[in-house]
Amino acid sequence: MAGHGARGRSGGRPTLEEVAARAGVGRGTVSRVINGSPRVSDTTRAAVEAAVAELGYVPNTAARALAANRTDAIALVVPEPETRFFAEPYFSDMLRGVGAELSETEMQLLLIFAGSDRERQRLAQYLAAHRVDGVLLVSVHADDPLPDLLSQLEIPAVISGPRSEAETLPSVDSDNYGGGRSAVEHLLSRGRTLIAHITGRLDVYGAQRRVDGYRDALRDAGHEVRESLVEQGDFTEEGGRRAMTELLARHPDLDAVFAGSDVMAAGARQVLREVGRRIPEDVALVGYDDSAIARHMDPPLTSVRQPIEEMGRRMLDLLLTEIADRRPAVSRGLERRRVVLATELEVRASS
Amino acid sequence: MAGHGARGRSGGRPTLEEVAARAGVGRGTVSRVINGSPRVSDTTRAAVEAAVAELGYVPNTAARALAANRTDAIALVVPEPETRFFAEPYFSDMLRGVGAELSETEMQLLLIFAGSDRERQRLAQYLAAHRVDGVLLVSVHADDPLPDLLSQLEIPAVISGPRSEAETLPSVDSDNYGGGRSAVEHLLSRGRTLIAHITGRLDVYGAQRRVDGYRDALRDAGHEVRESLVEQGDFTEEGGRRAMTELLARHPDLDAVFAGSDVMAAGARQVLREVGRRIPEDVALVGYDDSAIARHMDPPLTSVRQPIEEMGRRMLDLLLTEIADRRPAVSRGLERRRVVLATELEVRASS
DNA sequence: AGGTACTGTGGGAGCGCTCCCACAAGTGAT
DNA sequence: ATCACTTGTGGGAGCGCTCCCACAGTACCT
Numbered sequence: 001m002a003g004h005g006a007r008g009r010s011g012g013r014p015t016l017e018e019v020a021a022r023a024g025v026g027r028g029t030v031s032r033v034i035n036g037s038p039r040v041s042d043t044t045r046a047a048v049e050a051a052v053a054e055l056g057y058v059p060n061t062a063a064r065a066l067a068a069n070r071t072d073a074i075a076l077v078v079p080e081p082e083t084r085f086f087a088e089p090y091f092s093d094m095l096r097g098v099g100a101e102l103s104e105t106e107m108q109l110l111l112i113f114a115g116s117d118r119e120r121q122r123l124a125q126y127l128a129a130h131r132v133d134g135v136l137l138v139s140v141h142a143d144d145p146l147p148d149l150l151s152q153l154e155i156p157a158v159i160s161g162p163r164s165e166a167e168t169l170p171s172v173d174s175d176n177y178g179g180g181r182s183a184v185e186h187l188l189s190r191g192r193t194l195i196a197h198i199t200g201r202l203d204v205y206g207a208q209r210r211v212d213g214y215r216d217a218l219r220d221a222g223h224e225v226r227e228s229l230v231e232q233g234d235f236t237e238e239g240g241r242r243a244m245t246e247l248l249a250r251h252p253d254l255d256a257v258f259a260g261s262d263v264m265a266a267g268a269r270q271v272l273r274e275v276g277r278r279i280p281e282d283v284a285l286v287g288y289d290d291s292a293i294a295r296h297m298d299p300p301l302t303s304v305r306q307p308i309e310e311m312g313r314r315m316l317d318l319l320l321t322e323i324a325d326r327r328p329a330v331s332r333g334l335e336r337r338r339v340v341l342a343t344e345l346e347v348r349a350s351s
Numbered sequence: 352m353a354g355h356g357a358r359g360r361s362g363g364r365p366t367l368e369e370v371a372a373r374a375g376v377g378r379g380t381v382s383r384v385i386n387g388s389p390r391v392s393d394t395t396r397a398a399v400e401a402a403v404a405e406l407g408y409v410p411n412t413a414a415r416a417l418a419a420n421r422t423d424a425i426a427l428v429v430p431e432p433e434t435r436f437f438a439e440p441y442f443s444d445m446l447r448g449v450g451a452e453l454s455e456t457e458m459q460l461l462l463i464f465a466g467s468d469r470e471r472q473r474l475a476q477y478l479a480a481h482r483v484d485g486v487l488l489v490s491v492h493a494d495d496p497l498p499d500l501l502s503q504l505e506i507p508a509v510i511s512g513p514r515s516e517a518e519t520l521p522s523v524d525s526d527n528y529g530g531g532r533s534a535v536e537h538l539l540s541r542g543r544t545l546i547a548h549i550t551g552r553l554d555v556y557g558a559q560r561r562v563d564g565y566r567d568a569l570r571d572a573g574h575e576v577r578e579s580l581v582e583q584g585d586f587t588e589e590g591g592r593r594a595m596t597e598l599l600a601r602h603p604d605l606d607a608v609f610a611g612s613d614v615m616a617a618g619a620r621q622v623l624r625e626v627g628r629r630i631p632e633d634v635a636l637v638g639y640d641d642s643a644i645a646r647h648m649d650p651p652l653t654s655v656r657q658p659i660e661e662m663g664r665r666m667l668d669l670l671l672t673e674i675a676d677r678r679p680a681v682s683r684g685l686e687r688r689r690v691v692l693a694t695e696l697e698v699r700a701s702s
Numbered sequence: 703a704g705g706t707a708c709t710g711t712g713g714g715a716g717c718g719c720t721c722c723c724a725c726a727a728g729t730g731a732t
Numbered sequence: 733a734t735c736a737c738t739t740g741t742g743g744g745a746g747c748g749c750t751c752c753c754a755c756a757g758t759a760c761c762t
Contacts, residue, residue, distance in 0.1 A: 013481070015718055026742035031720065039740060058480045063718035065413035066747050100466060103473065108482070111462045122454060129409045130364070131459070248685070267648060292686060296617060298649040365747055377712035382750065390710060414748035417717050 023051035034059060046335070048180040050290060056223040073108040074319060075132040077123065079140055080115050084231070084295075090289060090308055091138060094160065097312025098136065114146070125155055134319045136160070137169070156322035158315045161206045162338075170337035171313045174306035175328045180213025181209055181344035183258045183286045183304050186345055188221050198233045198243040198268060200260035207235075210260050210288065214347035229254070233264045238268025248275060255283055262287035262294045262303055267298065284351040299349035307341050314339050365406040374402035385683065387409060415641035424459040425670060426483040430491055431466050441491060441640060441659055445511065448663020449487065456671070458484075465497070478504055480587065485670045487511070488520070493554045507673035509666045512557045513689075521673060523666045525657035527557040531564025531693035534609045534637045534655050537696055539572050543607035543635055549584045549594040549619060551611035557587075561611050561639065584615045591618025599626060605700070606634055613638035613645045613654055618664070635702040650700035658692050665690050 020030045025044060032040050033048040040048075053056070065071050078091065083139060095111075102109055102318060110132060114123045127135070127149065136158040140146060142163045150157045151168075162171040187195050197214045200207030215225050231246045233239035240259060244267065247254060257272075259265035265287035277283045279299055287294050290305035318337065375587045376395060383391050391399075416422050427449060431443065446462075453460055461483060465474045478486070478500065485507040491497060493514045500510045502519075508630070513522040538546050548565045551558030566576045582597045584590035591610060595618065598605060608623075610616035615686040616638035620630060628634045630650055637646050641656035669688065 016720095017718080020742095027741085028721090028742060032741090035720085041740060044740080056479075058476065060417070060718050061480055062413050062416035063747090064720075066411070066749080067720040069720090069747075071413070092434050103469060108461065108477070110459065118454060125409065126459070128407075129412055131412050148704075169474050176540060257724085293643070293647060296647055367750095368748080378749085379712060380710080383711090386750085392710065395710080411748050415715090415750075417719080418748075418750040420717075420750090446729095476745090 002255070013060070014057045015060070018059075019048065019051045019055055022055060023048045039294045051312040071133050073110055073132050074102075074105055074134040074136060074145035074316075074323075075110040075112050075126075075153055076136045076138065077112045077114055077147060078138050079120075080113070081145060090291075090306075093308035094138060094315075097309035097314075098316050099312075100309070101316040109321075114185045120146075124149060127155060127310035128252045130155070134196060134323045136315050136319060138270050139204070141201070142205065156319060158319040158322065159317055160311060161204065164205050165309060167205075167338075172311050172318060172339040172341070173206065174308070174341050174343050176309060176343075177213040177216075179288065179304040179306065179345075180210035180258070181217040182213075182345045183288070183302075184217035184344065185212050185221070186302070186347065187256045187258065187284055187286060187351060188217070188223075190256075190284060190351060193223075193227070194251060194254045195256040195258060196229045196231070196247045196251060196254045198240055198247070198257065198259040198264050200264070202232060204235075207260055214258060233260060233267075234249055235242075235263060237263050237267040237270075240264030241271050243269075244268035244271040248272075256285070258286045258288075259282060260288050262289045262291045262297075262301060265301055265303075267295055269301075280349065280351050286345075286351050290346045294346070294348070297350070302348045302351040303346050305344045305346050307343070310341055311339075314341070354673070364411070365408045365410070367408075370399065370402045370406055370408045371520040373406060374398045379461050391599060422482055422484050423457055424461055424483045425453075425487060425667075426461040426463050426477075427487045427489065427676075428463045428465055428497070429489050430471075430495060430497060431464070440533055441642075441657075444659035445663035445666075447487060448665075449667050450663075451665040452664040453658070458671075471497075475500060478506060481506070485509075485674045487666050487670060490555070492552070493556065501701045507670060509670040509673065511666055512555065515556050518556075521669045522691070523662050523669060523690040524557065525659075525662060525692050525694050527560035527694075528564040528567075530639065530655040530657065530696075531561035531609070533564075533694065534639070534653075535565050535568035536636055537653070537698065538607045538609065538702060539568070539574075540638060541635060541702060542605075545580070545602060545605045546607040546609060547580045547582070547598045547602065547605045547613050549582055549598070549608065549610040551584060551586045551615070554585060555586075560598075560612055565609060572702040573583075584611060584618075586614060588614050588621075590620040591615030592622050593618075595619035599623075606617045607636070608634060609637045609639075611639050613640045613642045613648075613652060616652055616654075617644055617648060620652075631700065631702050637702050638697075641697045643697035645697070645699070648701070653699045653702040654697050656695045656697050658694070661692055662690075665692070 014032050016027050020027045025048060029040060029044060030048050033045050061072065076095065085191045098109060112123055112126070135150055137146065137157055137159040140159055140163055141162060146247045147159065147169055148156065157169055159167065159171045161173050162266065184195060195218065197211065199211050202208055211230065218225050228250050231243040233243045240263065243264070245255070247257070248271065257268055259268055265285055269285060272279060272283055280284050285301060287301045287303040290303040294301035294303040318339070367378050367381050371378045374381065376399060378393060380395060381399050384396050405694050410620060412423065425472065427446065463474055463477070465471045486501055488497065488510040491510055491514055498508065498520055508520055510518065510520045510522045513658040535546060546569065548562065550562050553559055562581065569576050574615065574661055579601050582594040584594045591614065594615070595608065598608070599622065608619055610619055616636055620636060623630060623634055630636050636652060638652045638654040641654040645652035669690070
């Protein structure tokens with residue numbers, strides 16, 4: 001900036017006070033205009049808005065946060081190491097949904113990873129300092145202490161993927177049960193008869209529900225449900241390999257595999273190929289998540305798609321509502337605070 | 352609000368003042384202890400620390416930010432739609448590096464996407480409000496106005512991938528030139544003679560440098576450099592397909608392709624397969640980034656790996672330094688503010 | 703003894719907002 | 733004319749911290 005000269009004692013960014021002086025009104029009035037209060041006359045409002053524009057006034061967030069005791073920020077907390085967060089497109093899609101919805105507001109999104117103990121420590125500090133107005137929790141395991149910490153600190157939170165059927169936090173989830181069912185029903189309709197399942201980590205509620213869907217689909221179709229056809233994985237490629245190896249050892253004659261995630265399906269595919277099984281001729285393969293991996297696999301992988309972006313959007317909705325009625329909150333029923341969205345099966349060459 | 356009445360002035364979180372009273376010292380002394388000033392006696396320090404622990408005191412960030420005029424937060428700004436950000440592991444690895452380095456400090460990381468105009472608008476507001484102490488810029492195109500905005504607002508910033516050789520911002524980059532060279536030298540050493548190149552967007556400096564490496568490697572090996580062997584892509588799969596189609600039309604006899612990214616290599620692979628070319632027998636393929644796609648491709652893709660996590664770490668280092676010497680800053684030479692890290696070729700079955 | 707320099711400490715003065723009370727002015731009933 | 737609202741407005745009192753000045757105490761010179 002050329003020659004600032006007098007400029008009062010400031011030199012920095014304009015303050016509310018300066019805008020008020022410029023517009024010839026009081027501080028309170030400017031504040032009202034900035035915050036969209038209706039109790040301002042049209043003439044005054046116009047004058048203030050002009051002054052704001054002329055001065056290029058931007059509210060000081062820190063001062064506002066201090067005075068109003070809110071931060072206008074929410075955190076997306078991911079209790080996993082960064083690696084896994086990005087390995088699965090799940091999170092990025094969700095982030096997109098949240099971001100889209102968030103851009104309608106003045107709120108800011110923080111991304112916080114809490115994989116290591118060190119990071120969790122920092123997170124606890126962070127939350128204790130009330131640096132966010134609310135928290136979006138993603139991919140939380142059944143025994144995670146985080147939700148309790150949150151409610152203890154009275155910080156509004158929404159969880160994606162309830163920890164159990166008894167989840168107390170508002171939650172958004174996809175229909176894992178229905179997703180599991182649809183995968184199996186699809187394989188049955190293709191004439192497969194010996195269908196194995198590689199599960200995700202069973203301390204993830206959604207993974208359990210997929211198993212339930214698998215079982216019920218078989219049962220409802222009049223098939224016997226054999227536990228030896230179910231092998232636990234852990235959402236990793238290596239876990240998928242291990243589980244597939246086990247399953248083949250127990251059932252060399254299996255003709256289909258439903259994996260609880262695309263990444264595990266990729267591991268399974270490797271093993272199947274190593275032992276000379278063709279996909280889909282010998283063994284049909286179905287994954288879950290419909291990630292980039294599914295599309296790039298050879299052959300392309302049939303997979304269950306979740307409306308993850310939509311889930312992100314709904315989570316944010318729920319959270320903003322929580323924040324808005326930040327009061328005893330004992331009243332409202334839980335019905336509306338629990339959203340479940342339908343999945344869709346993307347059929348490709350692997351099945 | 353239900354009858355607030357007396358309000359006792361406590362009820363909430365403890366303040367500096369309360370800690371001071373508890374420890375029997377003044378406010379200033381507590382502040383000094385909290386901020387690690389050396390000018391406090393050991394006895395006093397211990398007393399204050401005890402009081403802090405007993406009360407569970409956590410500093411109020413908003414108050415601190417207001418008084419000290421800093422935010423203890425930095426932003427990672429990604430001027431791309433979220434989609435691309437996650438499609439390439441580039442960003443997630445970088446994020447990991449930044450995160451690792453950041454956990455050594457008290458700073459907070461914000462992730463900000465500025466793909467759409469709307470988002471850029473919001474970002475400008477955000478920066479104008481000085482809500483962060485510094486900015487990490489990732490993947491910026493040559494004509495992006497963001498860096499100028501940043502320097503105009505006098506916000507410290509570090510860029511990954513300088514916009515040109517004349518980059519004014521401190522920067523961290525991998526050796527794109529060397530990476531391009533190594534890919535081509537590798538293909539030459541495998542006996543390939545007609546090597547094509549699918550470039551990235553040429554308004555990305557790094558993509559240009561890869562082309563330079565490609566050209567120089569051929570030239571130094573005594574090969575003629577034919578411009579018809581270079582086709583521009585745009586880092587997308589579709590772009591890779593298009594470029595590959597062009598190249599095959601011009602040079603049906605080419606025996607190797609160096610793609611400027613794994614994603615483009617994936618697109619190229621599809622086209623090669625469609626026209627019946629075998630990889631690597633007929634055409635050798637090399638990508639760039641060494642992403643998950645490269646490992647899962649069929650056949651697995653040879654690719655140039657950048658030390659991205661390390662880059663993230665170095666960027667943060669640089670930024671923290673910038674923030675620390677937040678003064679005229681005209682003095683320091685530019686040498687140390689420019690970091691270039693070596694790449695490595697990961698050889699797989701595609702070449 | 704007086705000076706000069708530290709070290710350690712207390713507390714006033716803000717930082718830029720929001721909240722809320724006070725109050726002027728207008729409106730309409732009595 | 734009085735009273736009772738309503739609408740719009742100004743500005744004091746903080747929010748919880750950092751910064752910095754003042755000052756007591758101690759140490760080491762002259």
